[in-house]
Amino acid sequence: MRTEVLVVGSGIAGCSTAIRAANRGADVTVVTEATSPDDTNTGWAQGGVARRAPDEDAEVFIDDVLEAGGGVGDEDAVERLVREGSRAVDEFLVEEVGVGFDTNGDGFDLVREGGHSTDRILHDGDATGRAVQRALLRRLGESDARVLEGHTAVELVGDRGVDGALVADTDGEAFVVEAGATVLATGGVGDVYGRTTNPEGATGDGVALAALAGAEVSDTEYVQFHPTAHAERGFLLSEALRGEGALLVNEDGKRFMPDRHEDAELAPRDVVATAVHETNRDGQAYLDLSPVFDSTEFAEEFPTAYDNLTDEELESGRVPVAPSEHFLCGGVVVDENGRASVERLYAVGETACTGVHGANRLASTSLLEGLTWGLRAGEHAAENAHEPPAVDRESDAFNGEMPDGFVDAKFDRLQNVMWENAGPVRTEDGLREARAELQRLRGEVKSYARGRLDPELYALRNAVLVGLLIVEAALENEETVGCHRRVGTPAED
Ligand SMILES: Cc1cc2nc3c(=O)[nH]c(=O)nc-3n(C[C@H](O)[C@H](O)[C@H](O)COP(=O)(O)OP(=O)(O)OC[C@H]3O[C@@H](n4cnc5c(N)ncnc54)[C@H](O)[C@@H]3O)c2cc1C
Incomplete structure (x- = not known):
């Protein structure tokens, strides 16, 4: 199979890339392991998508991102995220793709999460990712892009640069997709840790494939651990709950965050994750949801949390929490157009290291990053698309079952x-x-x-x-x- 632009992955980064490249006239093929919207990190996102609030000075948002990143982030990249990404939310996600974020009488219902100095996060209840992923897949289906679901890119192919990928389907067939440009958008690395908020299958394929092809990879020590996953059942209790007043308490019911940071429960994630981790050494940290029960229609505003909690937890409001692998801040080093250091290779979304997150990611900026760099990479790959060269690579078939276990x-x-x-x-x-x-x-x-x-x-x-x-x-x-x-x-x- 031959294509001008090959996109690997169908989360927000892959879909944005593919839709933009197809709309610019490129012949696009999307290869994705996913067979349902729930198979991506994007589909699991809860809190929302941050974007510059109306009348907000962009510098305030830029400072929030850089501060959360411990001063390690790239200022140009953060500026691009805030200025260009905020426009892309309105012009692409809302107007072109049709994502229906929650509104109130004044426009979008904006909420706040840890590390943000103002209310600037768009959301759809506490299941924002589901709304975003479904709308993107709908729009992708309407475009001219060819989509191969249930297919895995197992190797990159090409000499002196990347010319496509070896792809395997679930029936044991493998074939080469020759491509003029190859975009890796394979998401997170949760399976490297096991204890993770990511859906199964997040094995960091894009980072590994790019590294094996000789691309520069950086900042991989910066793995973000979400502070409030359920301690026993693993699911995420969104930061937005703390934004609505949920408190972190120890076994005696005493709050431990005010002693750690002036923003207490809304401190940056690394501060909260370390505090929860250390509290769990001597006992158990709990998220106390009672203030949220008092101030919101909980079942309506937080349906994901409501569905996952037991009757006892809903009654007491106390939920045991622990940190859990959540997000890789580093990855494949890319430029402002998502280009990696190897010819004709791009990386976008969680797979990429754009420099935006520095040493830590500010809540709700990951969907924004995937969108911003996805659109840029789609544009750039389409503009530079060319006929792929013929690749001399055998398309092996599966040979032999794995021994059990x-x-x-x-x-x-x-x-x-x-x-x-x-x-x-x-x-x-x-x-x-x-x-x-x-x-x-x-x-x-x-x-x-x-x-x-x-x-x-x-x-x-x-x-x-x-x-x-x-x-x-x-x-x-x-x-x-x-x-x-x-x-x-x-x-x-
Ligand atoms: C529970 C949870 C809540 C979150 N909440 C938020 C939030 O509120 N706001 C926010 O901004 N961020 C949030 N995040 C982070 C954010 O969701 C992810 O970082 C983002 O969605 C990553 O998008 P992506 O397009 O890079 O990857 P993904 O959405 O993970 O998509 C990866 C795609 O690649 C495919 N794939 C993987 N390997 C291969 C392969 N070898 N061959 C073919 N296909 C492959 C997968 O099937 C999938 O289609 C959350 C994450 C989780 C897990």
């Missing part, structure tokens, strides 16, 4: 090592131990994968490589900053 057992090992040593708090010894174990694991998976083409095995290979990239970056960076917390280093003494 092989992939699961290796994933368990990877996830245990990562959580213990490269989780919310990291030490040099732990990171060294993790690196040695991951190198062993990588060798085992590689030798098994030789000559076999199985998407599950490739996902494991990718996840192990991403784990190594996280650990190596975390070892190299001794400074505690943003969501990268090193203890026992000079910075902590």
Whole structure:
């Protein structure tokens, strides 16, 4: 198969890229593992999409993003996110794609989340991602882009640059898609940790494929842990609940955030995640929802939370919480048009490192980033689209079943090592131990994968490589900053 623009992934970043490139006249093919809107991180987003509030000075929003990022973020990129991204929300997401965000008598119903200095987040109840993902898929379906659902990109192909991908379907067939431009939009890395808010299948494929193709990858030590996942059942309790007044308390019912930060429960995520993690060492942290019950129509405004909580939790208002892997701030290094350091390769969305998030991501800026860079990459790839060269790569078929439990057992090992040593708090010894174990694991998976083409095995290979990239970056960076917390280093003494 040949195409001008190949987009891998169908979350907000992939859909925005594909719709824009198709509308600019390019021949576009989307290859996506997803078979339903619920298979993407985008579909699971709860809180919303931040955009510059009416009459707000853009500098205020820019400062909020840079401050959350611990001063590590790229100012030009943040400025682009705020100025251009805010326009894209109105002109593309709302007007062109038709996302119906909640309104009140004055226009959009804007809410506030941790680290934001004003109400500027558009939402659809607490299931914003579902509304965004469905509308994008509808619009993608109306475009001329060809969409191959249930297909996995397992390798990038090409000499001196990327000329497409080797793609496998669920029936064991594999084929090469030759492409003039290849855009990786494969989302997050939750499966590298196991304890995650991401849907299953978030194995960081784009980061691994780009790294294997020789592209620069950076800032992978900055893994954001969401502070308030359910401690036992893992689902996310959105930041918007704290925006509406939910409090963090210890086992004795005492609030612990006011002593940690002047913004208390609305402090940046790394501050809240560390506080929850440390509170859980001596007992259990709880999210106290009673103020939200008092101030809102809870079931209507937070249907996702309402559906996931037990009767007992709804009655007491106390929900046990723990940090959980949520978002990779770094990734494939890209320029202002989403171009990676390898010819004809792009990366967008959570896969990319645009410089926007620095050492930590401000809440509700990830959908905005995927949208902003997705549209730019779509535009750029379409303008520069050319006939792909013929690729000399065999399209192997699957050969052989995995022995029972092989992939699961290796994933368990990877996830245990990562959580213990490269989780919310990291030490040099732990990171060294993790690196040695991951190198062993990588060798085992590689030798098994030789000559076999199985998407599950490739996902494991990718996840192990991403784990190594996280650990190596975390070892190299001794400074505690943003969501990268090193203890026992000079910075902590
Ligand atoms: C529970 C939760 C709540 C969140 N809430 C918010 C929020 O309120 N606001 C906000 O801004 N952000 C939020 N985020 C973060 C945000 O949702 C994600 O960062 C963002 O959606 C990523 O978009 P994406 O397009 O890069 O990736 P995704 O939406 O994850 O899409 C990735 C796509 O790539 C496909 N794919 C993966 N690997 C392959 C492969 N090898 N071959 C083919 N296809 C592949 C997947 O099937 C999927 O279609 C939340 C995340 C979670 C998990």
